[in-house]
Amino acid sequence: MEQESRDGSSDDPQDRDAQRDVACEPESPAAQTRAEGFQAVRDAHRSEIAEDYVELIQELIERSGEARPVDIAERMGVRQPTVAKNLARLQRDGLIRRERYRSVFLTGAGQALADVCRERHKIVVEFLLGLGLDRETAEQDAEGIEHHVSDRTLAAFERAVKASERPG
Amino acid sequence: MEQESRDGSSDDPQDRDAQRDVACEPESPAAQTRAEGFQAVRDAHRSEIAEDYVELIQELIERSGEARPVDIAERMGVRQPTVAKNLARLQRDGLIRRERYRSVFLTGAGQALADVCRERHKIVVEFLLGLGLDRETAEQDAEGIEHHVSDRTLAAFERAVKASERPG
DNA sequence: CCACATAGTTAGACGTGGCTAAGTCTTGAT
DNA sequence: ATCAAGACTTAGCCACGTCTAACTATGTGG
Numbered sequence: 001m002e003q004e005s006r007d008g009s010s011d012d013p014q015d016r017d018a019q020r021d022v023a024c025e026p027e028s029p030a031a032q033t034r035a036e037g038f039q040a041v042r043d044a045h046r047s048e049i050a051e052d053y054v055e056l057i058q059e060l061i062e063r064s065g066e067a068r069p070v071d072i073a074e075r076m077g078v079r080q081p082t083v084a085k086n087l088a089r090l091q092r093d094g095l096i097r098r099e100r101y102r103s104v105f106l107t108g109a110g111q112a113l114a115d116v117c118r119e120r121h122k123i124v125v126e127f128l129l130g131l132g133l134d135r136e137t138a139e140q141d142a143e144g145i146e147h148h149v150s151d152r153t154l155a156a157f158e159r160a161v162k163a164s165e166r167p168g
Numbered sequence: 169m170e171q172e173s174r175d176g177s178s179d180d181p182q183d184r185d186a187q188r189d190v191a192c193e194p195e196s197p198a199a200q201t202r203a204e205g206f207q208a209v210r211d212a213h214r215s216e217i218a219e220d221y222v223e224l225i226q227e228l229i230e231r232s233g234e235a236r237p238v239d240i241a242e243r244m245g246v247r248q249p250t251v252a253k254n255l256a257r258l259q260r261d262g263l264i265r266r267e268r269y270r271s272v273f274l275t276g277a278g279q280a281l282a283d284v285c286r287e288r289h290k291i292v293v294e295f296l297l298g299l300g301l302d303r304e305t306a307e308q309d310a311e312g313i314e315h316h317v318s319d320r321t322l323a324a325f326e327r328a329v330k331a332s333e334r335p336g
Numbered sequence: 337c338c339a340c341a342t343a344g345t346t347a348g349a350c351g352t353g354g355c356t357a358a359g360t361c362t363t364g365a366t
Numbered sequence: 367a368t369c370a371a372g373a374c375t376t377a378g379c380c381a382c383g384t385c386t387a388a389c390t391a392t393g394t395g396g
Binding site (some may be wrong): 028031033034035036037038039040041044045048052071074075076077078128131132133134136137139140141143144145147148149150152153156157159160 | 196199201202203204205206207208209212213216220239242243244245246296299300301302304305307308309311312313315316317318320321324325327328
């Protein structure tokens, strides 16, 4: 999606900081790590919409037999043309299948992504509930948090949930 | 093919609305709440950049006496023109002060925002550390998570941190 | 069979947030 | 005092994700 021009090349355009001495320790390896963190957050943002949509589509299909753009729009809190554009991107990325004026269906890839997201969402919600939060807060915060939870952190959440489930 | 998979009846257009009514009563309140959640996430995204920048600017000023665009760019992992654009928006929004070809300074509002963000960041990191995560994972995940933590959830995190600090 | 309501699409605008290329300003060495 | 290097800006590109307005398709009912 973004520019792929910064991958395997030798000339690293990012470290022109050889002359930075006094201000911030030579070569600042901390800055490097930090930059990667921000990069990861930006990457996560790019997949958020896809994840939210496939998760919702899966749920709609299960609950009512089909996923109509108008229902997606209502639940996402956006207008229909917004849904149309986003669905076009999802289709381009091979996550959904559709025909004009018809409902939306998940491809194998879309289904797989939806499964992962649903599981992760469930863990995050249960974890937050375990912290003593009310269901609504847990659900809403999970919506934002779930896309930024690394595998390690998710595992830690799961551990905590399991631990509180059998407190003995 | 999938069109038939909704419930077995061929292409009866009537059961579409029938199912809809059953599955999610008109004007469904659940969908409403959900939509608000997604809206909140979108709102959070819009403030993320501002928060990350003021936090970083505050830190740079404290550690080296000034915040130069080139250093911001390095730590954010983006190019200088990107920083320039974002700083222009920050200035427009009254969070920073600057003159051409000079370093950046926080306004009162920017300082206040930075303080809040720093505190919140600290709580989230400590909370994640308390879960048994290594520092690097905690820092990186906190970067993504912190912008999506409601006051209630932050309070719950803080409680958990305090509880584990004095384990009894 | 036609008309109307609703679902879906298209076109076009706007702001964000990345990028490169190329220009301008500042500053420190000579 | 000059001049080169590095910091900063400008201009222009692109994709995303939102919107409104207006058009088209579908299908129900008179």
